[in-house]
Amino acid sequence: MKKIFNQFTYHTISFLFLAILIGSILFILSVPAGWLIGGLFAGILYHMLFKKVKIDKLYLKIAQTFIGINIGLMMNITLFKSLTSLILPITVALVIIFISGILLSKLLYKVTNLDYKTAFFCSIPGGASEVISLSGEYEADQRVVATFHTSRILFIVLFVPFLLSFYNGDIDVPFTLDSFYIPLTFFPIIGILVGATFFLIKKYPFPASALIFSILLSFIINYPLHLEPIPLLAGVGQAWIGGIIGLQFDRSTLEQLKKIGGVAIIFLVLLLAIGIGIGIIFYFLTPLDFSTSLLSIIPAGAVEMVSIALFLGLDSTLVAGVQILRLLSTYFLLPFFTKWILHQTKKDIRNADQR
Structure with a gap:
């Protein structure tokens, strides 16, 4: 038992260190979303070196x-006023996300040998962990669903930073030692915030609870203190998230994609195109700039999109707020939507077979 614990500890520490190392190098080299993408490569590399991590x-x-x-x-208090003005555009975007999921599922079902339940859960562009979990309850092929969503997030996280960097022109993020500095007086505050966050997520677990509670707690504690943001803390968080995503993209994921063939690649491109399309619609419905609109509403992981916003110097608090609203709405609506659409589709398939 002790040997297993020691091996787990060694792998954990070495993996997290590698993610920070590669992430920091890419950040210094001004690679778009360097912390996040560096972590992604670290996760993929580490999994190649140590298969079962x-x-x-x-x-x-x-x-x-x-x-x-x-x-x-x-954050500041005006953020909450901004979010209330975006309720209608967010609702429109959610409707489009669910409709696009239905259409994509029917397409995937027709051009592959996947059953409809699996095709449906592969096609819902949002709330990956919730979709994967729910797919098991409906007896869909969870491995295929997990493969599609892991690939979707990886594909978008790799592509979007470069797309927006190109769209916005050269982004000059000068490297300074301040980017790697945390004042000693901040460590007790960070410890208190982390401890309080984990107390709350244990008591009230729900999707993205760690992100939501930590945002609210740090906002409350900072209201009278007026502390400065801590770029290194965000960088380490981005590197670890990227690394954990990278670890999930293993050999079995590639094998699953190969079985489905070129359709999988086309499908991922379609998901990206739909995500960009939703971002464009959101842009026209709101006063936000295009980059902020895209990162706020594209279904590709709330934390991942916030990480890209941080790199681009956009309003990451607004991106986080909209993404959290999207994620929570998806979480609450998905079970009802799934039950209804699978019931309707089952009737359609039965009628088609009778003809």
Whole structure:
């Protein structure tokens, strides 16, 4: 037992260190979303070196908390007023997301040998962990669903930073030692915020709870203190999240994609195109700039999109707020929507077979 614990500890520490190392190097080199993409490559590389590597979900929550603390320190009271004005555009975007999921599922069902339930859960562009979990309850092929959503997030996270960097022109993020500095007086505050966040997520668990609670707690504690954001804390969080995503993209994921063939690649491109299309619609419905609109509403992981916003110097607090609303809405609506659409489709398939 002790040997297993020691091996787990060694793999955990070495993996997290590698993610920070590669992420920091890419950040110094001004690679778009360097911390996040560096972590992604670290995760893929580490999995190639050590085939069976499992990182406890605890570290994902810690990473989300680190990013949430940094966002909370940047927040101000006007954010809540901005979010209320975006309720209608967010609702429109959610409707489009669910409709596009239905259409994509029917397409995937027709051009592959997947059953409709599996095709449906592969096609819902949002709330990956919730969709994967729910797919098991409906007896869909969870491995295929997990493969599609892991690939979707990886594909979008790799593509979007470069797309927006190109769209916005050269982004000059000068490297300074301040980017790697945390004042000693901040460590007790960080410790208190992390501890309080974990107390709350244990008592009130729900999707993205670590991100939400850490944002709110750091905002509350910072209201009278007026502390500065901590770029290194957010960077470490981004690197760890990228690394954990990278670890999930293993050989079995590639094998699953190969079985489905070129359709999988076309499908991923379609998901990206739909995400960009929703971002464009959201842009026209709101006063936000295009980059902020896209990162706020594209279904590709709330924390990942916030990480890209941080790199681009956009309003990451607004991106986080909209993404959290999207994620929570998806979480509450998905079970009812799934039950209804699968019931309707089952009737359609039965009628088609009778003809």
